[in-house]
Amino acid sequence: MATSLNRRTFLAISATTVMGGVAGTAGLAALAPKAQANDRSVKPDRVVPTFCELCFWKCGVLAYVKDEKVVKLEGNPKHPLSNGKLCPRGTGGIGALYDSDRLKRPLIRTRLNGEEKWREVSWEEALAFTAQRLSEVKAKYGAKSIALYSHGHGGAFFKTLLKGLGSTNIVAPSNDQCRGPRESGFELTYGVGVGSVETIDTPHARCIAFIGSHLGENMHNTAVQDMSAASARGASFITVDPRFSIMAGKSKYWLPIKPGTDTALLLAWANVLIEEGLYQKDFVANNVEGFEQFKAHVKDKTPEWAYIETGIEPTVIRETARELARNAPAAFVHPGRHVVWYGNDTQRSRAIAIVNALLGNWGKKGGFYLPQTLNVPGYPTPPLPKGEGYQPRQTFPLAAAPCAYDVCDASAKQGDDAPRVHAWIVYGCNVPLTLPNTARTIEAMNALDFVVVVDTMPAEVTGYADVVLPENTYLERYDDLDTTPYRVPFVALRQPVVQSLHDTKPGWWIAKQLGEKLGLGAFFPWQDAEDYLSTRLAKANLSFSDLRRDGVIVGKAEPIYDDSPTQTFKTPSKKIELFSKTMADAGLPPMPEYEAPEEPPPGYFRLLFGRSPVHTFSRTTNNPALLEVVPENELWLNAEMARVLGLEAGTKVMLENQDSVKTGPITLKVTERIRQDCVYMVHGFGREDRRLTRGYKRGASDARLTTRVKRDPVMGGTGMNVNFVTLYRWKEA
Numbered sequence: 001m002a003t004s005l006n007r008r009t010f011l012a013i014s015a016t017t018v019m020g021g022v023a024g025t026a027g028l029a030a031l032a033p034k035a036q037a038n039d040r041s042v043k044p045d046r047v048v049p050t051f052c053e054l055c056f057w058k059c060g061v062l063a064y065v066k067d068e069k070v071v072k073l074e075g076n077p078k079h080p081l082s083n084g085k086l087c088p089r090g091t092g093g094i095g096a097l098y099d100s101d102r103l104k105r106p107l108i109r110t111r112l113n114g115e116e117k118w119r120e121v122s123w124e125e126a127l128a129f130t131a132q133r134l135s136e137v138k139a140k141y142g143a144k145s146i147a148l149y150s151h152g153h154g155g156a157f158f159k160t161l162l163k164g165l166g167s168t169n170i171v172a173p174s175n176d177q178c179r180g181p182r183e184s185g186f187e188l189t190y191g192v193g194v195g196s197v198e199t200i201d202t203p204h205a206r207c208i209a210f211i212g213s214h215l216g217e218n219m220h221n222t223a224v225q226d227m228s229a230a231s232a233r234g235a236s237f238i239t240v241d242p243r244f245s246i247m248a249g250k251s252k253y254w255l256p257i258k259p260g261t262d263t264a265l266l267l268a269w270a271n272v273l274i275e276e277g278l279y280q281k282d283f284v285a286n287n288v289e290g291f292e293q294f295k296a297h298v299k300d301k302t303p304e305w306a307y308i309e310t311g312i313e314p315t316v317i318r319e320t321a322r323e324l325a326r327n328a329p330a331a332f333v334h335p336g337r338h339v340v341w342y343g344n345d346t347q348r349s350r351a352i353a354i355v356n357a358l359l360g361n362w363g364k365k366g367g368f369y370l371p372q373t374l375n376v377p378g379y380p381t382p383p384l385p386k387g388e389g390y391q392p393r394q395t396f397p398l399a400a401a402p403c404a405y406d407v408c409d410a411s412a413k414q415g416d417d418a419p420r421v422h423a424w425i426v427y428g429c430n431v432p433l434t435l436p437n438t439a440r441t442i443e444a445m446n447a448l449d450f451v452v453v454v455d456t457m458p459a460e461v462t463g464y465a466d467v468v469l470p471e472n473t474y475l476e477r478y479d480d481l482d483t484t485p486y487r488v489p490f491v492a493l494r495q496p497v498v499q500s501l502h503d504t505k506p507g508w509w510i511a512k513q514l515g516e517k518l519g520l521g522a523f524f525p526w527q528d529a530e531d532y533l534s535t536r537l538a539k540a541n542l543s544f545s546d547l548r549r550d551g552v553i554v555g556k557a558e559p560i561y562d563d564s565p566t567q568t569f570k571t572p573s574k575k576i577e578l579f580s581k582t583m584a585d586a587g588l589p590p591m592p593e594y595e596a597p598e599e600p601p602p603g604y605f606r607l608l609f610g611r612s613p614v615h616t617f618s619r620t621t622n623n624p625a626l627l628e629v630v631p632e633n634e635l636w637l638n639a640e641m642a643r644v645l646g647l648e649a650g651t652k653v654m655l656e657n658q659d660s661v662k663t664g665p666i667t668l669k670v671t672e673r674i675r676q677d678c679v680y681m682v683h684g685f686g687r688e689d690r691r692l693t694r695g696y697k698r699g700a701s702d703a704r705l706t707t708r709v710k711r712d713p714v715m716g717g718t719g720m721n722v723n724f725v726t727l728y729r730w731k732e733a
């Protein structure tokens with residue numbers, strides 16, 4: 001049996017695979033070509049409800065099956081998150097199922113004749129080897145030396161596994177690379193975050209301000225449907241963005257703000273609302289703590305002051321503040337989603353939360369609704385150990401969870417005796433392209449004693465694994481129940497639509513098998529997924545067969561608004577806290593303060609990145625159906641800047657950042673729709689694994705260029721919009 005290799009070379013799946021004695025899946029590839037696109041003409045043999053995993057929104061899906069092939073996906077009309085519709089990515093689920101590049105059988109990294117290779121192995125061998133290596137690491141360095149990187153609904157069973165092992169090192173990029181500062185900012189202000197799905201009452205809003213929120217490009221199904229409803233009702237939109245985004249195109253106002261100055265605009269909006277007496281006075285008097293201190297704090301944050309910072313005319317700042325106030329409380333500043341930008345992100349999210357408090361919209365129709373959850377008890381298991389692990393609050397005083405970025409740092413070599421993380425379990429998370437500074441992540445992975453990756457596709461992360469455990473796609477497996485808090489309480493089921501196409505397994509089965517081999521079977525006492533799910537549902541007096549038939553059960557709707565003059569909040573003062581004593585006690589500014597961003601060096605542009613409506617990061621950039629629609633990313637460059645640089649639309653360019661990291665080629669999009677001081681590209685392209693036969697080297701990777709971050713001092717978020725690039729014609733590279 002091969003043991004771990006001290007240093008890993010990137011090992012692409014298939015290229016150097018030694019064929020093992022595992023049953024092949026010849027003939028299955030023949031399913032692929034016809035079935036990759038939705039076929040509307042076929043009469044199905046059956047229609048199976050489940051929920052989508054092309055992103056993490058979890059919309060209800062109806063899967064049409066003919067001759068054991070999935071031929072069409074459409075939205076489940078009974079599911080409140082889809083309302084009978086899918087977004088463009090969701091229809092690409094067939095491409096994910098029939099992608100010929102999928103991981104098809106378990107693999108162990110081995111060395112043969114001095115060369116690293118993948119060896120195809122049985123599940124029994126892969127699981128026994130993984131359990132043995134995790135046991136060895138735990139015995140040698142303790143449970144806290146093991147970490148789980150997890151992204152996606154199926155990660156729940158692996159979290160149980162890690163907790164059972166006694167480690168608390170459970171990290172998700174959705175915290176410090178995405179939504180964490182927003183949740184911190186709202187929790188510090190209101191006592192609760194805004195969740196995912198965000199608790200905004202978009203369909204009934206009369207005015208919404210978006211700050212760097214690319215709705216329409218960030219294609220979350222229900223959010224876009226809600227936006228259409230608001231638009232149809234005549235709502236006005238204000239978009240604050242250095243780029244004329246899709247949302248800007250739908251807006252009454254576009255504020256092309258200087259990147260990094262959003263907090264200045266928010267403080268100036270607060271100044272106008274207070275100084276002109278436009279805030280919701282009764283709501284503030286009854287529900288807000290620290291108003292007088294905040295009023296004094298923003299006294300000098302006038303639109304004229306903000307103009308110097310943001311480049312937005314004072315008249316426009318006043319007009320947009322008045323537009324919000326005129327429609328309050330059915331008006332809100334959108335809390336955003338991917339919010340790790342400049343390092344002061346919790347403070348900016350606090351400023352958003354506070355402007356919303358001045359609009360008096362919490363619990364109000366057209367503002368923030370109060371979400372409902374259908375309570376489904378867990379499967380009875382013994383209590384999990386308390387656990388030990390990385391302590392984020394030693395560095396970031398109000399961190400709610402360990403940061404993925406810090407656990408990566410804690411995995412790199414730091415001297416022979418320094419305590420560190422020695423093993424990673426990675427579930428559905430392409431860590432090298434998800435964390436900033438790819439080279440740093442790879443260095444950390446190379447220093448680990450053991451890496452096991454559970455995923456459906458080869459990716460940059462599988463190239464550095466010791467063991468690869470191929471998971472079923474979402475159309476081939478059960479997962480845990482979904483009870484996302486929403487405007488109606490519901491429980492939804494993910495269930496197999498077709499049998500496994502390859503020698504792959506569902507995540508629940510992999511976690512249970514590993515748990516049993518590690519002596520943790522007590523935490524996985526159920527027979528199988530059906531036993532687990534039906535037992536949970538029975539405890540809530542719900543029928544498993546009803547859920548299998550419909551895909552979703554919607555509970556009794558309760559009021560989602562609170563019209564009482566005084567509400568109670570889960571903050572220390574039980575009020576909305578404009579002045580946060582919690583922050584003051586932690587040595588942090590108790591009210592949001594503006595920090596001017598660093599300027600780009602001469603000849604450089606600030607690098608901004610975002611989403612495509614048909615892709616979810618690198619998860620979909622090999623998907624045969626979705627690549628047909630958007631095959632690569634482009635670099636947006638202002639037309640005047642292109643003229644100065646002598647570059648034309650369609651030119652292939654290379655990017656180089658402030659740390660001399662290069663990428664490219666990427667095609668230039670020359671446009672008036674972006675400011676002159678920044679460039680923009682879609683995240684997730686520039687794949688480096690040759691075995692991704694469609695995605696390899698399409699476009700360029702922004703992750704490679706994001707070598708610097710600015711940490712959020714409150715919770716540790718990695719502000720990533722602090723990198724600068726220059727560009728050259730590709731042939732000159």
Ligand code: SF4
Nearest residue numbers: 052055059087090221
């Ligand atoms: S938003 Fe789109 S990709 Fe995401 S779960 Fe819904 S349908 Fe699937």
